Amino acid sequence: MESEQKMLDEKIRSIAAEHPIVCYDGVCGFCQRVVQFILPRDRAGRFRFTAIQSDVGQALLSHYGLDPQALDTFVLIDNHRAYTRSTAGLRVLRGLGGGWGLLYAFIAVPKPLRNAMYGWIARNRYRWFGRTDACLIPGRDVRERFLDT
Template structure:
């Protein structure tokens, strides 16, 4: 695993989450991120190492190795700060209180399967994207 890359853990069966990962990959101009499904062996190991309970956080987690990890709205906005076209708005939204941001985030997360559907299995990356998945 590359120690200088930020890791995005995502719900591999969620259509919204998979679309968000594709969105991030297209805008990650500086190749900052690597990706793993929460359900994968790597995802489960990273969660366990950080004692993250997926009953409380089950949609997106950003890990900055040897620095910190972020969950919910903070994870989404920290990711956005590194993506072309989202840097400014993400930085501004981080000024809002986390408790307020997470009310909106939790509402969307709780309804994501109903609104966007889910897959029977995790996404399988194409050959040219495999290097971005751990």
């Protein structure tokens, strides 16, 4: 068991060194739509994805000192650093490039205000966008970008 955890930690470090990783609630309809929004706009294929509920997602959150049971957060691991909530979302938009990067200007809004809006959406996401029984199943064209498949 300990050797499996060590291998997973090494895999995480290796992937995190090469690609930003988006951790999302795998049964949240809104979160799945966010991933489906990112995929076609990330033309360079930089981002990798994992559901927080997966073994990889749980290990990532633990590795970066985050609560693996916190399904109400969006996490971006980039350059061996974890970003959460609105900061993670804005950094993803910046990473998409093009016009989406301009939205990063909202980073100037005080973090408590940004995260208050984020929290309101997070609290209502299941009601507004539904909940699924399973995590997103990626198509063959993007499957290699998902760490838990």
